[in-house]
Amino acid sequence: MSGRTRKLTLAVLAAGVVAFVVSGGLATAARMITGRDLAPGTITSRELARGSVGSRQLARGLARELRGSRGARGARGARGATGPAGPAGPAGSAGPAGAAGAAGPQGVPGPRGAAGALDVVDAEGRNLGTFAPYYSGYITVLTPEGALLTYDYSPSQRYPTVFNSSQILYREGSCRGQPYGYFGSSYPIQAPYFADSSPAPGMRIWVGVAAVPEESTFASYRSSGTCTNSSTRTTAIPLREAGVLPAVTKPFTLVPAG
Secondary structure: OOHHHHHHHHHHHHHHHHHHHHHHOHHHHHHHOOHHHOOOOOOOHHHOOOOOOOHHHOOHHHHHHHOOOOOOOOOOOOOOOOOOOOOOOOOOOOOOOOOOOOOOOOOOOOOOOOOOOEEEEOOOOOEEEEEOOOOOOOEEEEOOOOOEEEEOOOOOOOOOOOOOOOOEEEOOHHHOOOEEEEOOOOOOOOOOEOOOOOOOOOOEEEEEOOOOOEEEEEEEEEEOOEEEEEEEEEEEEEEEEEEEOOOOOOOOEEEEOO
8 A cells, every 4th residue: 555545544534533423422433443444554653653552552472572681780889888776685684604613723821820819717717818928937917907917837826926026106205196116127017016025816906107217206105005104215117007916726728819
């Protein structure tokens, strides 16, 4: 068919469509014109508007023929930026306790500690004070009041050995004021002074005060329970009272202090 004939045919069809619309409406024209009413090759691509025919209007076989082959895989894109950290998850439950480890090697022995203190206890269980090994061959006790009492081993001797004078000196008459004791030996100042040459339980004890011995004139002294006014000049140290002489029953026992 020539181009002129094709155009004439389309014009005739268009005129017919208009006639049908005028006479009976679009519905009648749609019912009357079908694919069978068109001769093959009557409508070409020139008569179709751009985009009027899509893949859905194509036959399946034709659509497969028009589909191209899959292209090569593209290069891998760059790695994206790291996103923000997510919230912390809940704490897990505690695991089971591990097995006990093996015992370690024995350590080296430490230095020997200082010897502990000992108390002196008599035969009746009386604690006389702390053991003070001062005088060789005797038991020496440091009483809680600070007096050093030295006992020999005679079972019948119930009072300590007297090292100092049995007189307590006073600068004032009638045994008033600060008491003093004769100084003329190398015994510690804690060695006791008694106002009697034969001390007995319950008698007052005096001990020296840490001070420089003084030479002075003393107006009175106490001895054997009596105060005597008598002037004498001698070197003496000040004294303080240190309790009373305890009653003891021998033998003595040394026990750990406390």
